[in-house]
Amino acid sequence: MNDKFMNTYKRTGLVLDHGKGATLYANDGTAYIDFTAGIGVNSLGHGHPALVAAIADQAAKLIHVSNYFMTDISARVAEEITAMTGYDKVFFCNSGAEANEGLIKIARKYGSSKKPDKNVIVTLKGSFHGRTVTTVTATGQDKFHTFFGPFTPGFVYVAPNDIAALDAALDDKVCAFLFEPVQGEGGVNPLDAKYLAAAEALCRKRDILFAADEVQSGIGRPGALLASKKLGVSPDLVSVAKGLAGGVPVGAVLASGPCADILQPGDHGTTFGGNPLAAAAAHVVLTEIAAPGFLAEVDRKGEKIRAAVASWKNPLVKSVKGMGLMIGIAVSVAPGDVVAACRARKLLALTAGEDTVRLLPPLVITDAEIDAGLEVLRAVLAEMAAKA
Ligand SMILES: Cc1ncc(COP(=O)(O)O)c(C=O)c1O
Numbered sequence: 001m002n003d004k005f006m007n008t009y010k011r012t013g014l015v016l017d018h019g020k021g022a023t024l025y026a027n028d029g030t031a032y033i034d035f036t037a038g039i040g041v042n043s044l045g046h047g048h049p050a051l052v053a054a055i056a057d058q059a060a061k062l063i064h065v066s067n068y069f070m071t072d073i074s075a076r077v078a079e080e081i082t083a084m085t086g087y088d089k090v091f092f093c094n095s096g097a098e099a100n101e102g103l104i105k106i107a108r109k110y111g112s113s114k115k116p117d118k119n120v121i122v123t124l125k126g127s128f129h130g131r132t133v134t135t136v137t138a139t140g141q142d143k144f145h146t147f148f149g150p151f152t153p154g155f156v157y158v159a160p161n162d163i164a165a166l167d168a169a170l171d172d173k174v175c176a177f178l179f180e181p182v183q184g185e186g187g188v189n190p191l192d193a194k195y196l197a198a199a200e201a202l203c204r205k206r207d208i209l210f211a212a213d214e215v216q217s218g219i220g221r222p223g224a225l226l227a228s229k230k231l232g233v234s235p236d237l238v239s240v241a242k243g244l245a246g247g248v249p250v251g252a253v254l255a256s257g258p259c260a261d262i263l264q265p266g267d268h269g270t271t272f273g274g275n276p277l278a279a280a281a282a283h284v285v286l287t288e289i290a291a292p293g294f295l296a297e298v299d300r301k302g303e304k305i306r307a308a309v310a311s312w313k314n315p316l317v318k319s320v321k322g323m324g325l326m327i328g329i330a331v332s333v334a335p336g337d338v339v340a341a342c343r344a345r346k347l348l349a350l351t352a353g354e355d356t357v358r359l360l361p362p363l364v365i366t367d368a369e370i371d372a373g374l375e376v377l378r379a380v381l382a383e384m385a386a387k388a
Contacts, residue, residue: 012343019046022365022373024348033373035349035359040184040216040326043243043285045362051246051284058280065276067269074279080286085225087238087254089261092274096215097130099239099251103178104134105268106237107209108154110259111175114207120173124160126353128185129178129213138178141186161195163202170202176209176237177202181227184216187353188321188328193231200233209259211237215251216326219243220289220363223299223324230323243363245281250274289363298324298363301370305359308374314381316388318355327359328352333384338377341384347376 017027022045024032037043044051058073065071078090091102104121111118121138123129129138133152136144140157156174158165160183170177177199182190203210210233217227218240224230226238236259241251252274272278288294302324309320309329318330331338335351335358342349352358357377361370 021045022362022369035361037362040242040360043363044246045364054280054284062276071276077279088256091253093251093270096241097132097135100135102253107176122177126186161192163198176211178211180213182217187356196233209236215241246285248281250278329357341380345376
Protein backbone atom coordinates (compact mmCIF):
# COMPACT_ATOMS: atom_id res chain seq x y z
CA MET A 1 0.00 0.00 0.00
CA ASN A 2 1.12 3.51 -0.72
CA ASP A 3 2.42 5.07 2.51
CA LYS A 4 2.26 8.66 1.24
CA PHE A 5 -1.38 9.09 2.25
CA MET A 6 -2.21 10.43 5.69
CA ASN A 7 -3.49 7.61 7.83
CA THR A 8 -7.12 8.74 7.79
CA TYR A 9 -8.78 5.62 6.42
CA LYS A 10 -8.69 1.95 7.33
CA ARG A 11 -8.29 0.97 3.69
CA THR A 12 -9.20 -2.55 2.65
CA GLY A 13 -6.18 -3.16 0.44
CA LEU A 14 -8.44 -3.56 -2.56
CA VAL A 15 -7.32 -1.52 -5.59
CA LEU A 16 -10.26 -0.85 -7.91
CA ASP A 17 -9.87 -0.22 -11.60
CA HIS A 18 -13.24 0.13 -13.31
CA GLY A 19 -16.89 -0.71 -12.98
CA LYS A 20 -20.11 -1.38 -14.81
CA GLY A 21 -23.49 -0.98 -13.18
CA ALA A 22 -23.23 -2.41 -9.67
CA THR A 23 -20.14 -4.47 -10.45
CA LEU A 24 -16.64 -3.23 -9.67
CA TYR A 25 -13.43 -4.71 -11.05
CA ALA A 26 -10.14 -4.74 -9.14
CA ASN A 27 -6.83 -4.11 -10.88
CA ASP A 28 -6.29 -7.88 -11.06
CA GLY A 29 -9.61 -8.27 -12.90
CA THR A 30 -11.60 -9.74 -9.98
CA ALA A 31 -15.28 -8.72 -10.03
CA TYR A 32 -17.07 -7.47 -6.90
CA ILE A 33 -20.78 -6.83 -6.39
CA ASP A 34 -21.04 -3.27 -5.11
CA PHE A 35 -23.53 -2.82 -2.24
CA THR A 36 -21.77 0.44 -1.23
CA ALA A 37 -22.01 2.82 -4.23
CA GLY A 38 -19.06 4.79 -2.86
CA ILE A 39 -21.02 5.35 0.41
CA GLY A 40 -24.28 6.20 -1.29
CA VAL A 41 -22.76 8.30 -4.07
CA ASN A 42 -22.80 6.31 -7.33
CA SER A 43 -26.57 6.43 -7.68
CA LEU A 44 -26.43 5.45 -11.37
CA GLY A 45 -23.77 2.82 -10.75
CA HIS A 46 -20.43 2.72 -12.53
CA GLY A 47 -19.84 3.56 -16.17
CA HIS A 48 -23.40 4.76 -16.77
CA PRO A 49 -23.32 5.71 -20.49
CA ALA A 50 -25.42 8.92 -20.26
CA LEU A 51 -23.50 10.13 -17.20
CA VAL A 52 -20.12 9.39 -18.76
CA ALA A 53 -21.11 11.12 -22.01
CA ALA A 54 -22.51 14.19 -20.25
CA ILE A 55 -19.35 14.59 -18.16
CA ALA A 56 -17.11 14.18 -21.23
CA ASP A 57 -19.17 16.61 -23.33
CA GLN A 58 -19.28 19.21 -20.58
CA ALA A 59 -15.55 18.85 -19.89
CA ALA A 60 -14.90 19.66 -23.55
CA LYS A 61 -17.09 22.78 -23.32
CA LEU A 62 -16.46 24.24 -19.85
CA ILE A 63 -15.36 22.52 -16.66
CA HIS A 64 -15.50 25.53 -14.40
CA VAL A 65 -16.34 29.20 -14.36
CA SER A 66 -16.66 31.20 -11.16
CA ASN A 67 -19.99 31.84 -9.53
CA TYR A 68 -19.81 35.40 -10.87
CA PHE A 69 -21.12 33.87 -14.11
CA MET A 70 -24.05 31.66 -14.94
CA THR A 71 -23.98 28.70 -17.29
CA ASP A 72 -27.03 27.21 -18.98
CA ILE A 73 -26.40 23.82 -17.42
CA SER A 74 -26.12 25.17 -13.86
CA ALA A 75 -29.28 27.25 -14.31
CA ARG A 76 -31.08 24.22 -15.68
CA VAL A 77 -30.11 22.04 -12.72
CA ALA A 78 -31.20 24.75 -10.27
CA GLU A 79 -34.61 24.77 -12.00
CA GLU A 80 -34.81 20.98 -12.01
CA ILE A 81 -33.83 20.34 -8.42
CA THR A 82 -36.13 23.03 -7.01
CA ALA A 83 -39.06 21.92 -9.19
CA MET A 84 -38.57 18.25 -8.35
CA THR A 85 -38.19 18.76 -4.60
CA GLY A 86 -40.68 21.64 -4.30
CA TYR A 87 -38.16 24.08 -2.77
CA ASP A 88 -37.89 27.78 -3.66
CA LYS A 89 -34.12 28.23 -3.85
CA VAL A 90 -30.87 26.27 -3.99
CA PHE A 91 -27.24 26.96 -3.07
CA PHE A 92 -24.72 24.60 -4.65
CA CYS A 93 -21.46 23.55 -2.99
CA ASN A 94 -19.16 20.52 -3.07
CA SER A 95 -19.85 18.09 -0.24
CA GLY A 96 -22.21 17.08 2.50
CA ALA A 97 -20.32 18.86 5.25
CA GLU A 98 -20.20 22.02 3.16
CA ALA A 99 -23.94 21.81 2.50
CA ASN A 100 -24.53 21.55 6.26
CA GLU A 101 -22.19 24.51 6.89
CA GLY A 102 -24.32 26.56 4.47
CA LEU A 103 -27.52 25.34 6.12
CA ILE A 104 -26.18 26.31 9.56
CA LYS A 105 -25.20 29.79 8.34
CA ILE A 106 -28.68 30.30 6.85
CA ALA A 107 -30.26 29.18 10.13
CA ARG A 108 -28.05 31.47 12.22
CA LYS A 109 -28.61 34.51 10.03
CA TYR A 110 -32.35 33.81 10.03
CA GLY A 111 -32.36 33.42 13.84
CA SER A 112 -30.32 36.54 14.48
CA SER A 113 -32.68 38.53 12.24
CA LYS A 114 -35.41 37.66 14.78
CA LYS A 115 -33.43 38.04 18.01
CA PRO A 116 -29.65 38.63 18.41
CA ASP A 117 -29.09 35.52 20.55
CA LYS A 118 -31.36 33.16 18.59
CA ASN A 119 -28.46 31.07 17.28
CA VAL A 120 -28.56 27.66 18.97
CA ILE A 121 -29.01 24.56 16.81
CA VAL A 122 -30.55 21.43 18.29
CA THR A 123 -29.40 18.13 16.76
CA LEU A 124 -29.96 14.47 17.61
CA LYS A 125 -27.81 11.99 19.48
CA GLY A 126 -26.53 9.35 17.08
CA SER A 127 -26.47 11.82 14.19
CA PHE A 128 -23.68 12.45 11.70
CA HIS A 129 -23.39 15.80 9.95
CA GLY A 130 -19.81 15.96 8.65
CA ARG A 131 -16.13 16.44 9.48
CA THR A 132 -15.56 20.19 9.53
CA VAL A 133 -15.19 21.63 13.02
CA THR A 134 -18.74 22.98 13.01
CA THR A 135 -20.43 19.95 11.43
CA VAL A 136 -18.49 17.59 13.70
CA THR A 137 -19.83 19.70 16.58
CA ALA A 138 -23.35 19.31 15.16
CA THR A 139 -22.76 15.54 15.06
CA GLY A 140 -24.35 14.02 18.17
CA GLN A 141 -21.81 11.26 18.78
CA ASP A 142 -19.02 11.65 21.35
CA LYS A 143 -16.61 9.44 19.43
CA PHE A 144 -16.23 12.15 16.77
CA HIS A 145 -15.54 14.82 19.39
CA THR A 146 -12.08 13.77 20.59
CA PHE A 147 -9.01 15.92 19.79
CA PHE A 148 -10.64 18.70 17.81
CA GLY A 149 -11.85 21.23 20.33
CA PRO A 150 -12.53 23.97 21.05
CA PHE A 151 -15.79 23.33 19.25
CA THR A 152 -18.23 25.78 17.69
CA PRO A 153 -20.54 27.00 20.43
CA GLY A 154 -24.32 26.84 20.18
CA PHE A 155 -25.15 23.15 19.66
CA VAL A 156 -27.45 21.09 21.88
CA TYR A 157 -28.18 17.35 21.48
CA VAL A 158 -31.36 15.48 22.31
CA ALA A 159 -32.34 11.82 22.03
CA PRO A 160 -34.13 10.90 18.78
CA ASN A 161 -37.86 10.11 18.91
CA ASP A 162 -38.24 11.77 22.35
CA ILE A 163 -40.65 14.65 21.73
CA ALA A 164 -40.63 15.76 25.40
CA ALA A 165 -36.84 16.19 25.27
CA LEU A 166 -37.13 18.17 22.05
CA ASP A 167 -39.93 20.31 23.45
CA ALA A 168 -37.74 21.18 26.45
CA ALA A 169 -34.71 21.97 24.26
CA LEU A 170 -36.50 24.23 21.77
CA ASP A 171 -36.29 27.47 23.76
CA ASP A 172 -36.22 31.03 22.42
CA LYS A 173 -32.46 30.86 21.71
CA VAL A 174 -32.91 28.05 19.18
CA CYS A 175 -32.85 29.00 15.50
CA ALA A 176 -33.04 25.47 14.01
CA PHE A 177 -33.65 21.82 14.69
CA LEU A 178 -31.40 19.77 12.41
CA PHE A 179 -32.04 16.04 11.92
CA GLU A 180 -31.34 13.19 9.51
CA PRO A 181 -34.74 11.66 8.57
CA VAL A 182 -32.87 8.37 8.35
CA GLN A 183 -29.77 8.37 10.53
CA GLY A 184 -27.19 6.82 8.21
CA GLU A 185 -23.81 6.64 9.89
CA GLY A 186 -25.56 6.12 13.24
CA GLY A 187 -27.10 2.80 12.14
CA VAL A 188 -29.63 3.36 9.29
CA ASN A 189 -32.44 4.30 11.64
CA PRO A 190 -35.45 6.14 10.17
CA LEU A 191 -36.99 8.62 12.60
CA ASP A 192 -40.54 7.91 13.72
CA ALA A 193 -43.02 9.71 11.42
CA LYS A 194 -45.22 10.79 14.36
CA TYR A 195 -42.20 12.24 16.16
CA LEU A 196 -41.19 14.18 13.06
CA ALA A 197 -44.72 15.56 12.59
CA ALA A 198 -44.80 16.71 16.22
CA ALA A 199 -41.29 18.18 15.90
CA GLU A 200 -42.32 20.09 12.79
CA ALA A 201 -45.37 21.51 14.61
CA LEU A 202 -43.20 22.61 17.56
CA CYS A 203 -40.72 24.32 15.24
CA ARG A 204 -43.45 26.14 13.30
CA LYS A 205 -45.08 27.38 16.54
CA ARG A 206 -41.77 28.77 17.85
CA ASP A 207 -40.38 30.19 14.59
CA ILE A 208 -37.56 27.65 14.61
CA LEU A 209 -36.29 26.36 11.28
CA PHE A 210 -37.06 22.70 10.69
CA ALA A 211 -33.97 21.44 8.84
CA ALA A 212 -33.20 18.02 7.35
CA ASP A 213 -29.75 16.64 6.61
CA GLU A 214 -30.48 14.44 3.60
CA VAL A 215 -26.86 14.20 2.48
CA GLN A 216 -27.14 10.41 2.59
CA SER A 217 -30.90 9.87 2.41
CA GLY A 218 -31.73 12.38 -0.32
CA ILE A 219 -32.09 12.26 -4.10
CA GLY A 220 -33.82 8.95 -4.76
CA ARG A 221 -32.17 6.58 -2.33
CA PRO A 222 -35.20 6.30 0.01
CA GLY A 223 -37.49 5.49 -2.95
CA ALA A 224 -38.52 9.14 -2.94
CA LEU A 225 -36.70 12.31 -3.82
CA LEU A 226 -36.33 13.11 -0.13
CA ALA A 227 -36.84 10.84 2.90
CA SER A 228 -38.44 13.74 4.81
CA LYS A 229 -41.22 13.94 2.23
CA LYS A 230 -41.75 10.19 2.48
CA LEU A 231 -42.03 10.54 6.26
CA GLY A 232 -44.69 13.21 5.74
CA VAL A 233 -42.88 16.41 6.74
CA SER A 234 -41.71 19.50 4.82
CA PRO A 235 -38.48 20.91 6.23
CA ASP A 236 -37.69 24.60 5.61
CA LEU A 237 -34.11 23.65 4.81
CA VAL A 238 -32.61 20.49 3.36
CA SER A 239 -28.98 19.60 2.68
CA VAL A 240 -28.20 17.03 -0.02
CA ALA A 241 -24.95 15.85 -1.58
CA LYS A 242 -23.71 12.29 -2.05
CA GLY A 243 -25.91 10.84 -4.82
CA LEU A 244 -26.83 14.09 -6.53
CA ALA A 245 -24.16 14.03 -9.24
CA GLY A 246 -23.53 10.27 -9.34
CA GLY A 247 -19.93 10.61 -8.15
CA VAL A 248 -18.87 14.09 -9.20
CA PRO A 249 -18.44 16.11 -5.99
CA VAL A 250 -21.46 18.30 -5.29
CA GLY A 251 -23.61 19.45 -2.40
CA ALA A 252 -26.67 21.65 -2.17
CA VAL A 253 -28.84 23.46 0.33
CA LEU A 254 -32.51 23.71 -0.58
CA ALA A 255 -34.68 26.29 1.15
CA SER A 256 -38.25 27.52 1.15
CA GLY A 257 -40.00 30.45 2.80
CA PRO A 258 -38.31 33.46 4.39
CA CYS A 259 -35.00 31.67 5.05
CA ALA A 260 -34.57 31.05 1.30
CA ASP A 261 -33.64 34.69 0.72
CA ILE A 262 -31.74 35.40 3.91
CA LEU A 263 -28.23 35.13 2.43
CA GLN A 264 -27.06 38.19 0.51
CA PRO A 265 -23.96 38.77 -1.65
CA GLY A 266 -20.87 38.45 0.50
CA ASP A 267 -22.51 36.33 3.21
CA HIS A 268 -21.54 32.97 1.80
CA GLY A 269 -19.90 31.36 -1.22
CA THR A 270 -17.63 28.66 -2.54
CA THR A 271 -15.23 28.57 -5.46
CA PHE A 272 -16.20 25.26 -7.07
CA GLY A 273 -19.82 24.96 -5.96
CA GLY A 274 -22.23 23.85 -8.68
CA ASN A 275 -19.72 24.27 -11.46
CA PRO A 276 -20.77 23.19 -14.98
CA LEU A 277 -19.12 19.77 -14.70
CA ALA A 278 -21.00 18.91 -11.49
CA ALA A 279 -24.17 20.42 -12.95
CA ALA A 280 -23.93 18.30 -16.11
CA ALA A 281 -23.60 15.17 -13.97
CA ALA A 282 -26.45 16.21 -11.64
CA HIS A 283 -28.67 16.87 -14.65
CA VAL A 284 -28.27 13.26 -15.79
CA VAL A 285 -28.95 11.89 -12.29
CA LEU A 286 -32.07 14.04 -11.85
CA THR A 287 -33.31 13.11 -15.33
CA GLU A 288 -32.93 9.39 -14.61
CA ILE A 289 -34.61 9.67 -11.21
CA ALA A 290 -37.52 11.60 -12.73
CA ALA A 291 -38.19 8.81 -15.25
CA PRO A 292 -41.58 7.15 -14.61
CA GLY A 293 -41.29 4.20 -12.25
CA PHE A 294 -37.66 4.84 -11.23
CA LEU A 295 -38.39 5.61 -7.57
CA ALA A 296 -40.95 2.79 -7.30
CA GLU A 297 -38.22 0.43 -8.52
CA VAL A 298 -35.86 1.71 -5.81
CA ASP A 299 -38.57 0.93 -3.27
CA ARG A 300 -39.23 -2.51 -4.72
CA LYS A 301 -35.55 -3.44 -4.73
CA GLY A 302 -35.10 -2.19 -1.16
CA GLU A 303 -38.10 -4.21 -0.01
CA LYS A 304 -36.79 -7.25 -1.85
CA ILE A 305 -33.46 -7.05 0.00
CA ARG A 306 -35.07 -6.45 3.39
CA ALA A 307 -37.57 -9.27 2.90
CA ALA A 308 -34.84 -11.68 1.76
CA VAL A 309 -32.65 -10.95 4.79
CA ALA A 310 -35.63 -11.32 7.16
CA SER A 311 -36.64 -14.61 5.48
CA TRP A 312 -33.28 -16.23 6.32
CA LYS A 313 -34.24 -16.13 10.01
CA ASN A 314 -30.52 -16.07 10.81
CA PRO A 315 -30.07 -15.92 14.60
CA LEU A 316 -27.32 -13.29 14.21
CA VAL A 317 -29.75 -10.82 12.57
CA LYS A 318 -31.41 -8.65 15.23
CA SER A 319 -33.40 -6.44 12.86
CA VAL A 320 -33.61 -5.26 9.25
CA LYS A 321 -34.25 -1.54 8.84
CA GLY A 322 -34.03 1.44 6.53
CA MET A 323 -35.90 2.98 3.65
CA GLY A 324 -35.63 2.24 -0.08
CA LEU A 325 -32.06 1.30 -0.96
CA MET A 326 -30.70 2.61 2.35
CA ILE A 327 -30.61 -0.65 4.29
CA GLY A 328 -29.36 -1.58 7.75
CA ILE A 329 -29.01 -5.08 9.14
CA ALA A 330 -28.42 -5.04 12.90
CA VAL A 331 -26.31 -8.06 13.85
CA SER A 332 -25.15 -9.59 17.11
CA VAL A 333 -21.56 -10.05 15.87
CA ALA A 334 -19.08 -7.31 14.91
CA PRO A 335 -20.50 -5.81 11.67
CA GLY A 336 -16.94 -5.22 10.43
CA ASP A 337 -16.35 -8.99 10.55
CA VAL A 338 -19.43 -9.57 8.36
CA VAL A 339 -18.25 -6.92 5.89
CA ALA A 340 -14.73 -8.42 5.76
CA ALA A 341 -16.11 -11.93 5.17
CA CYS A 342 -18.37 -10.60 2.41
CA ARG A 343 -15.42 -8.84 0.77
CA ALA A 344 -13.44 -12.09 0.81
CA ARG A 345 -16.31 -13.54 -1.23
CA LYS A 346 -16.45 -10.56 -3.59
CA LEU A 347 -19.31 -8.58 -2.13
CA LEU A 348 -18.67 -5.01 -0.94
CA ALA A 349 -20.77 -3.73 1.99
CA LEU A 350 -20.44 -1.11 4.75
CA THR A 351 -20.94 -0.81 8.49
CA ALA A 352 -22.93 1.78 10.43
CA GLY A 353 -23.15 2.54 14.14
CA GLU A 354 -22.05 -0.12 16.61
CA ASP A 355 -23.95 -3.14 15.31
CA THR A 356 -25.17 -2.57 11.78
CA VAL A 357 -24.18 -3.84 8.34
CA ARG A 358 -25.16 -1.06 5.91
CA LEU A 359 -26.10 -1.64 2.28
CA LEU A 360 -26.23 1.34 -0.10
CA PRO A 361 -26.21 -0.22 -3.57
CA PRO A 362 -26.43 1.88 -6.72
CA LEU A 363 -30.08 2.78 -7.37
CA VAL A 364 -29.81 1.09 -10.78
CA ILE A 365 -28.65 -2.26 -9.40
CA THR A 366 -30.23 -5.14 -11.29
CA ASP A 367 -32.16 -8.03 -9.75
CA ALA A 368 -29.41 -10.39 -10.87
CA GLU A 369 -26.78 -8.31 -9.04
CA ILE A 370 -29.00 -8.14 -5.95
CA ASP A 371 -29.49 -11.92 -6.00
CA ALA A 372 -25.76 -12.55 -6.38
CA GLY A 373 -24.93 -10.16 -3.53
CA LEU A 374 -27.63 -11.56 -1.26
CA GLU A 375 -26.40 -15.11 -1.81
CA VAL A 376 -22.95 -14.07 -0.52
CA LEU A 377 -24.41 -12.28 2.48
CA ARG A 378 -26.69 -15.23 3.28
CA ALA A 379 -23.81 -17.70 3.14
CA VAL A 380 -21.51 -15.48 5.24
CA LEU A 381 -24.14 -14.97 7.95
CA ALA A 382 -25.06 -18.68 7.91
CA GLU A 383 -21.41 -19.70 8.38
CA MET A 384 -20.91 -17.15 11.15
CA ALA A 385 -24.08 -18.36 12.88
CA ALA A 386 -22.91 -21.98 12.66
CA LYS A 387 -19.63 -21.00 14.37
CA ALA A 388 -21.26 -18.79 17.04
C1 LIG B 1 -26.06 12.53 6.86
C2 LIG B 1 -24.70 13.01 6.47
N1 LIG B 1 -24.41 14.32 6.58
C3 LIG B 1 -23.22 14.80 6.21
C4 LIG B 1 -22.23 13.99 5.73
C5 LIG B 1 -20.90 14.56 5.32
O1 LIG B 1 -20.78 14.52 3.95
P1 LIG B 1 -19.35 14.71 3.24
O2 LIG B 1 -18.54 13.53 3.60
O3 LIG B 1 -19.68 14.78 1.77
O4 LIG B 1 -18.79 15.98 3.76
C6 LIG B 1 -22.47 12.61 5.60
C7 LIG B 1 -21.43 11.70 5.10
O5 LIG B 1 -21.44 10.54 5.34
C8 LIG B 1 -23.76 12.11 5.97
O6 LIG B 1 -24.05 10.82 5.87
